[in-house]
Amino acid sequence: MDKHIDPLFKAKVEELLSQMTLEEKVGQLVLENAFAPINWHEVLQQQKLADERGEPFKIPLEINPVTSEHIRAGRVSAINSADPLLNNRLQQAAVEESRLHIPLLVGHDVIHGFRTVFPIPLAESCTWNPELLERASHAAAVEAACMGINWIFAPMVDIARDPRWGRVAEGAGEDPFLGAEMARARVRGFQSGNLPMGRRISACPKHYVGYGAAEAGRDYNSVELSERTLRDVYLPPFQAAFDNGAQSTMSAFNEISGIPGTCNSFLLRTVLRDEWGWNGVVVSDFNAIGELVQHGVAKDLRDAARLSILAGVDIDMESGAYTKHLAQLVEDGAVPLTILDEAVRRVLCLKFGLGLFENPYVDETLSEKYILAPEFRSLALDVARQSMVLLKNDKNVLPLQAQDQRIALIGPLANNRADLLGTWAVTGQASDVETVFDGFRHYVQGNLLNCVPGCSVSGDDPLDISAAVAAAQDSDIVVLVIGESAGMSGEAHSRAHLGLPGRQQELVNALAATGKPLVTVLMCGRPLVVPALVEKSAALLIGWHAGIRAGQAVADILFGAENPSGKLTVSWPRAEGQIPVYYAHKLTGRPAEGTGTTQYHEPFRSTYLDEPNAPLFSFGEGMSYSEYEYSNLQVLTPFVSPKETLQVGVVIKNTSSRAGVEIVQLYIRDLVASVTRPVKELKGFQRVHLEAGEKREIRFEIPVNTLGFHGLENRYLVETGEFKVWIGSDSTHGLDGIFTVRDILHS
Numbered sequence: 012m013d014k015h016i017d018p019l020f021k022a023k024v025e026e027l028l029s030q031m032t033l034e035e036k037v038g039q040l041v042l043e044n045a046f047a048p049i050n051w052h053e054v055l056q057q058q059k060l061a062d063e064r065g066e067p068f069k070i071p072l073e074i075n076p077v078t079s080e081h082i083r084a085g086r087v088s089a090i091n092s093a094d095p096l097l098n099n100r101l102q103q104a105a106v107e108e109s110r111l112h113i114p115l116l117v118g119h120d121v122i123h124g125f126r127t128v129f130p131i132p133l134a135e136s137c138t139w140n141p142e143l144l145e146r147a148s149h150a151a152a153v154e155a156a157c158m159g160i161n162w163i164f165a166p167m168v169d170i171a172r173d174p175r176w177g178r179v180a181e182g183a184g185e186d187p188f189l190g191a192e193m194a195r196a197r198v199r200g201f202q203s204g205n206l207p208m209g210r211r212i213s214a215c216p217k218h219y220v221g222y223g224a225a226e227a228g229r230d231y232n233s234v235e236l237s238e239r240t241l242r243d244v245y246l247p248p249f250q251a252a253f254d255n256g257a258q259s260t261m262s263a264f265n266e267i268s269g270i271p272g273t274c275n276s277f278l279l280r281t282v283l284r285d286e287w288g289w290n291g292v293v294v295s296d297f298n299a300i301g302e303l304v305q306h307g308v309a310k311d312l313r314d315a316a317r318l319s320i321l322a323g324v325d326i327d328m329e330s331g332a333y334t335k336h337l338a339q340l341v342e343d344g345a346v347p348l349t350i351l352d353e354a355v356r357r358v359l360c361l362k363f364g365l366g367l368f369e370n371p372y373v374d375e376t377l378s379e380k381y382i383l384a385p386e387f388r389s390l391a392l393d394v395a396r397q398s399m400v401l402l403k404n405d406k407n408v409l410p411l412q413a414q415d416q417r418i419a420l421i422g423p424l425a426n427n428r429a430d431l432l433g434t435w436a437v438t439g440q441a442s443d444v445e446t447v448f449d450g451f452r453h454y455v456q457g458n459l460l461n462c463v464p465g466c467s468v469s470g471d472d473p474l475d476i477s478a479a480v481a482a483a484q485d486s487d488i489v490v491l492v493i494g495e496s497a498g499m500s501g502e503a504h505s506r507a508h509l510g511l512p513g514r515q516q517e518l519v520n521a522l523a524a525t526g527k528p529l530v531t532v533l534m535c536g537r538p539l540v541v542p543a544l545v546e547k548s549a550a551l552l553i554g555w556h557a558g559i560r561a562g563q564a565v566a567d568i569l570f571g572a573e574n575p576s577g578k579l580t581v582s583w584p585r586a587e588g589q590i591p592v593y594y595a596h597k598l599t600g601r602p603a604e605g606t607g608t609t610q611y612h613e614p615f616r617s618t619y620l621d622e623p624n625a626p627l628f629s630f631g632e633g634m635s636y637s638e639y640e641y642s643n644l645q646v647l648t649p650f651v652s653p654k655e656t657l658q659v660g661v662v663i664k665n666t667s668s669r670a671g672v673e674i675v676q677l678y679i680r681d682l683v684a685s686v687t688r689p690v691k692e693l694k695g696f697q698r699v700h701l702e703a704g705e706k707r708e709i710r711f712e713i714p715v716n717t718l719g720f721h722g723l724e725n726r727y728l729v730e731t732g733e734f735k736v737w738i739g740s741d742s743t744h745g746l747d748g749i750f751t752v753r754d755i756l757h758s
């Protein structure tokens with residue numbers, strides 16, 4: 012008997028298992044495509060036309076008769092589908108027409124909302140507001156539950172320090188501490204109760220693990236990570252997700268230091284099962300088992316099936332390897348039956364835990380009540396407003412004056428719907444999106460507002476930049492809405508050049524030449540490399556791909572109804588050559604600052620000849636219309652043991668005449684340790700609301716046992732010695748103090 016099985020369901024699982032044939036056991040480990048093949052090229056064309064007409068579009072999906080047959084025969088355990096009608100029909104095949112009546116897991120990628128599309132997760136993380144994201148994830152789970160979905164392939168908790176990687180859009184940025192906070196919030200949001208009809212949903216934190224460290228930022232590329240970095244940086248968000256009840260995870264496509272994530276028994280058994288004692292289900296990524304052949308570690312699909320099941324992958328997503336070969340592998344003695352049984356137990360346990368045996372069907376009319384419910388739409392607006400990051404505001408050009416300024420609203424994304432949904436918004440509808448132009452019309456009278464695209468997002472289109480210049484000349488101020496299309500980030504969409512695509516920089520240059528102040532709103536799925544744009548803009552707001560309420564949120568911020576509070580969770584490079592650039596780097600033996608080692612006639616330092624080391628915008632950076640002053644940092648516990656709590660206080664004053672929210676950040680550095688440590692590490696943050704002129708003392712209480720790292724033997728420890736602590740507005744500013752840890756703590 013598997014020691015990891017939840018005792019609550021043990022008897023039921025064992026009873027069912029004892030009735031299963033070998034084929035039925037294998038069937039419980041298979042996720043199969045539910046839909047008949049369609050002509051995707053044609054469908055996407057139709058969708059584009061519908062988007063342009065502002066009409067909703069439904070992908071015409073039909074059940075794959077082969078899959079129905081397989082479900083009836085007990086050969087399929089899970090599908091990936093978001094259609095309530097089809098889901099009920101397939102559940103019926105499983106529950107009423109198969110021999111053992113085992114319900115289906117119905118999975119789906121609900122990455123940043125279902126129909127109520129929220130900002131992309133990278134943007135959401137810039138709220139630094141886990142409580143808000145928990146509510147957003149819960150709203151997504153409610154909408155998904157109405158579709159019969161019981162398994163959400165999210166959150167993506169991969170740490171990403173390379174903006175070339177298109178999937179940087181899907182995660183919470185570069186920092187493990189913040190990533191873990193966000194992972195917790197999302198899992199709680201997806202899995203908490205109160206779903207319609209008492210349904211339950213399982214989260215699936217992914218992609219286990221290291222996927223974000225793909226070499227050169229190219230998707231699916233090899234990953235080379237030391238065990239220490241893996242444990243200190245990439246594993247913590249997963250551990251946080253599991254500690255908060257996530258009952259499944261997805262094995263990553265990539266290899267790590269020579270062993271693909273999908274046959275990596277060190278990661279899947281030693282770490283997950285033995286060290287963490289986690290008892291959830293591991294599903295492979297899409298065809299990742301089949302791809303072991305391409306990786307060159309399996310000679311064929313049978314070999315790939317053997318390696319994966321032995322390493323600990325429970326469910327095969329869409330490669331067909333388990334269906335075709337697992338039963339024979341067991342019969343041949345190449346895979347012990349105990350290993351197969353152990354995987355089946357975990358899957359059955361998940362199904363019992365979700366209540367699927369009692370409640371397999373969804374009420375198809377539920378969606379009328381919940382989809383795009385007013386409270387979800389207003390939540391999407393809150394998240395969008397809090398996710399946008401103001402990075403420049405020369406001479407307080409913002410907020411705009413609605414009454415007496417003539418505004419030229421220019422750029423390919425100014426009146427665009429589909430791209431604002433961002434990547435992985437498969438169930439979103441462009442027709443639900445409010446454009447920036449829509450948002451502006453709430454504030455500006457028609458005769459004062461002129462909207463011109465100027466050029467397309469990408470490509471060398473014939474649109475007339477001179478029409479945009481004419482509109483600029485005829486106005487008092489230019490608001491430029493530019494950036495990336497939705498399809499430029501996300502899976503398999505890495506970029507080597509991170510500047511503005513297409514003719515957009517040309518547009519910027521032409522508009523800047525008019526001498527009119529440029530207020531730039533960048534809608535994008537990743538940090539871009541745009542120093543020239545920043546220089547030419549009087550104000551810069553990072554609007555990201557912010558979902559269905561993007562336009563309203565931009566307008567609320569630009570016209571001052573909302574005081575911006577978002578802060579970056581990923582660094583913005585000055586040049587692609589700096590990548591990876593992140594705040595928590597090491598110092599090196601020849602740091603950029605200081606005297607350096609003099610070799611030959613000058614100090615040799617770890618710098619570039621042609622760029623500073625620092626990014627253009629750093630982790631944690633973001634402005635508001637208010638100003639905050641930090642004073643009087645006090646380390647209240649100058650000597651602490653690892654079992655105690657570090658207490659640090661600081662006084663913050665809102666020195667402006669406007670109420671606002673400041674995201675106050677606490678960083679530490681272990682000054683001397685047995686292995687090199689980052690120059691700064693985030694260990695706490697608070698969102699602090701301050702009225703105009705208000706002054707308040709803020710207190711941080713940080714458990715000292717969270718200040719450790721994996722030492723010489725890759726074991727977690729907090730070492731004795733001096734630490735520096737900073738509290739400030741971002742990773743580059745802050746008041747500092749010193750504290751000392753007195754006894755050592757080993758895990």
Ligand code: BGC
Nearest residue numbers: 091120164217261296297502
């Ligand atoms: C992605 C996963 C996703 C899966 C199922 C894969 O290509 O990497 O993130 O969950 O497809 O749609």
